[in-house]
Amino acid sequence: MLTDRQLFILQAIIDNYIQSAEPIGSRSISKSEGISYSPATIRNEMADLEELGYLEKPHSSSGRIPSEKGYRHYVDHMLLPHRLSEKEIKNVKSLFAEKVMETEEVVKQSATILSSLTSYASIVLGPEIFESKLKQIQIIPLNMRAAVAILVTDTGHVENHTVTLPESLDGSDLEKITNILNDRLEGVPLYKLQEEIYKEVAGLLKRHVSSFHDALRFTLDTLQKSKHEKVFYGGKTNLLSQPEFKDIDKVKSIFELLEQDDTVHDLLKPDQDGLVIKIGQENDYEAFEDCSIISAAYTFDGKPVGTVGIVGPTRMEYPRVIGLIQLLSDGLSDTLTNLYNNGK
Amino acid sequence: MLTDRQLFILQAIIDNYIQSAEPIGSRSISKSEGISYSPATIRNEMADLEELGYLEKPHSSSGRIPSEKGYRHYVDHMLLPHRLSEKEIKNVKSLFAEKVMETEEVVKQSATILSSLTSYASIVLGPEIFESKLKQIQIIPLNMRAAVAILVTDTGHVENHTVTLPESLDGSDLEKITNILNDRLEGVPLYKLQEEIYKEVAGLLKRHVSSFHDALRFTLDTLQKSKHEKVFYGGKTNLLSQPEFKDIDKVKSIFELLEQDDTVHDLLKPDQDGLVIKIGQENDYEAFEDCSIISAAYTFDGKPVGTVGIVGPTRMEYPRVIGLIQLLSDGLSDTLTNLYNNGK
DNA sequence: ATTTAGCACTCGTATTAAAAGAGTGCTAAC
DNA sequence: GTTAGCACTCTTTTAATACGAGTGCTAAAT
Known part of the structure; x- marks a missing residue:
């Protein structure tokens, strides 16, 4: 267990070193506010602290710098709550x-x-956004070949993909698909989307959209899992x-x-x-x-x-x-x- | 005007320097493929090229490096089309x-x-995206206080803003506003949006939405000019x-x-x-x-x-x-x- | 039993001097 | 016009020396 004086010295060294980035010598500690021991005394303590692993020396005749153990102790046990300006x-x-x-x-x-x-x-x-829930899906055709699919979650996150339109799907198909998706998937967490598409959506697509295969593929493209958060x-x-x-x-x-x-x-x-x-x-x-x-x-x-x-x-x-x-x-x-x- | 030999030497120096980042001496040029002059000859040419401003010396007894003028000439007049691998x-x-x-x-x-x-x-x-044209606007309420406004352009660009909802606007107001915007603003280039809102939209809002003031402000918030391109x-x-x-x-x-x-x-x-x-x-x-x-x-x-x-x-x-x-x-x-x- | 003054010692850094090396510019010969 | 030769320049490298901050240890002081 460290004595109060050792703690004080350790603190002083770390604080100083954080400031100056230079190894700290016994003399400068001895002169610092709140302590009244000679450099020699400080040196003895410093040697002890080094032996205990809280300090180290870049080379044999230099001042001390904190070791990782020193910082760890500082962070775990010595941190005074800091007043931000x-x-x-x-x-x-x-x-x-x-x-x-x-x-x-x-x-x-x-x-x-x-x-x-x-x-x-x-x-x-x-x-x-993995856990957030789907609020609404929009599919907006841009031209004959491309559309933008937009997913909005309950947290206000907007995810959009550009998708190519299979030729077999016309405007009314898109509308049907969009309606089905919004009807069945609202409130579903994003990570469950794929699962739900197979479970809830696929059947409906088969029933209502002529080119089922394209429609399903398109749906999966549209809702493809989004990347990592930014x-x-x-x-x-x-x-x-x-x-x-x-x-x-x-x-x-x-x-x-x-x-x-x-x-x-x-x-x-x-x-x-x-x-x-x-x-x-x-x-x-x-x-x-x-x-x-x-x-x-x-x-x-x-x-x-x-x-x-x-x-x-x-x-x-x-x-x-x-x-x-x-x-x-x-x-x-x-x-x-x-x-x-x-x-x- | 540079002679062929000067051009060759300039080229060799630049090519070499680009490779090595070291000043190039007369000896190494003299040894390079395609030239058969002694270092002394090369030195004379190099001195001339320096006088003309195409080369410079880091110090008086070093090899030459290209000057900015040298690079400029290289880029403007000497560049052979490069075969990419x-x-x-x-x-x-x-x-x-x-x-x-x-x-x-x-x-x-x-x-x-x-x-x-x-x-x-x-x-x-x-x-x-400044010049691209508005394709569609969607306003999706998230909860009582917030909504997401989504703008899609004809180039597939999706822009979204989270906006706070004025209390005075209810769901049917939002729908009306969305319809008016889509009706009046489709095809308008983004940089003209603000102008068009005042010209085309404001009047309609006044007629159809009760709390006109909030509605207009909300509309402007929604379509606020987007930032610089990324x-x-x-x-x-x-x-x-x-x-x-x-x-x-x-x-x-x-x-x-x-x-x-x-x-x-x-x-x-x-x-x-x-x-x-x-x-x-x-x-x-x-x-x-x-x-x-x-x-x-x-x-x-x-x-x-x-x-x-x-x-x-x-x-x-x-x-x-x-x-x-x-x-x-x-x-x-x-x-x-x-x-x-x-x-x- | 602590604390401290004193002093020899260590090791990094700065300084200086000397040597090495690459490359030039110039002259004179080819 | 070209080139061999050579003195000269300037950087880089190496070595030697001095300097100084800071230590560790011992012995004296408190």
Whole structure:
């Protein structure tokens, strides 16, 4: 168990290092507010803290920097709730104050705000639409060969596909199909669509539409499962300002990873609804060995549907970032829920 | 006017430099295929080419590198049509072979392909929708307070806004409004919508809907002018592999510029339908002083509606990139035109 | 039993000097 | 007109040295 003095010193070192990115020496700690021991005493404590694994030295005669274990302890046990500045709060709140909002727009803006308020890169996963329920289907013919199929869900999500029209289907067939689909599929969660088409729709199509085969294929095309939810990034360039990423190869491998939406989605998928902090090697990718990732799910109707996250160096301003992410994810949850659930 | 020998030497230097990124010395040119002069002779020619402004020296005793004027001359007068490899052609063609396509998806994929086939960053501006004509409007209520408004254009573009419902409008009002809009606005180009609303729609609303004021405001909200066309990026990270961008500050300023969609849009907006090549300082931004940008507009119905572009170092593989960009922009033009215009 | 002053020691960084190497420009000969 | 030869220039590499921040340890002070 760490003594109070050790905790104080650990805290001082981490806070300083987060600020300066330089190894911290005993002298500077000894001079810091609230402590009155000589450098030699501090040195002894630092040696102990190193032995316990909370600190490390870049080389034998340098000052100390926090180890991953040090950061972990800091984050788990030593974090004082951080007061965000008026300006920060105002900034975030203003995002949610807008009256007319596209969900996607709000989510995208979240990424932008988050990165502009930190010097890190932000990632926001758009709301998962898998569970949301079909509200209405529209099929709008564009010309003889193509039509646009539009799906609207109860969460205001609009999904559209351009589909080619089989020659065998004429305008009245389309109308019939649309009616059948709207009649049978309203309220069905998107992930069940395919199943329901076979179960509920196929029979009706056979009865009412002449070229059944084309009609069914067309229907399946139209309602094909939509892709992953979108991933929005903000301020990747910020990472280039961090001294730990002055090595271009390191940045490159990070950026390459961040260009793979699938991987990123995997990394952040909202499986928990609390705050997740991954420090350095706790991340599963080698490219992130010098990074920390802080993320929080936001919810709709109580269920986690998306994620707000920050990627930065392990030397991250944890308290502030955590505050911001919580503010933002709460805001997103409220916004979604208010907008689409209240009117129920 | 340059002699044949000077042209040959200039060509050799540029080709070599594009390959190696190292200043080229007289000896290596002298040894290259197709020339049989001694290094000393080459040196004399190189000195002349330098005096004429086509070459420059990083320092007084180094080999030569092409100047911007050199590249310009190369691009304008010396470019042999480049044969793309089978693989490249197949790769691009496969993109356009798909049957069911979302315009947006194709455009996005274009950016990805373009960057994967080059070691540069690609930018693709989505098709301009300003001129396209309204096909249909749908307003779908989600709950008591919100509705989704969907605009479909004749080019298959789908635009949707979430709008809040004024309390004074009930379901039958919405239906009336939708009918009026579809009746009066079909075929109107998007940029004229606002004008037409005042001219054609306002009067009808006044006559048929009780709370005229809310209805008009709602209508305007619904059809609010949509944002800029989308900008898709691919392979920004590629730039980090280029030796000229090993300086992190340079990369940073480039990336910062590339994060501003507005600026990028401005830079590439499809004002000409030919190929545009901007070399180094010909670009208006300081961040691009070591970059070249090659772009080509793609067309719909004969009019330029979007742009395909590549950002790389001035030392760019011009012939290959030009070939690729032309292939791709032609492909996009064909695809758009076939898909949405043929059926007319 | 803590704490601290003192001091030798370590190791990274900056500085300088010297050497190596690639390539040029010029002159004079071919 | 072409080329061999050579001195010269300028960058890059390597080595040697000095500097300095910070440590660890010991012995004295509290």
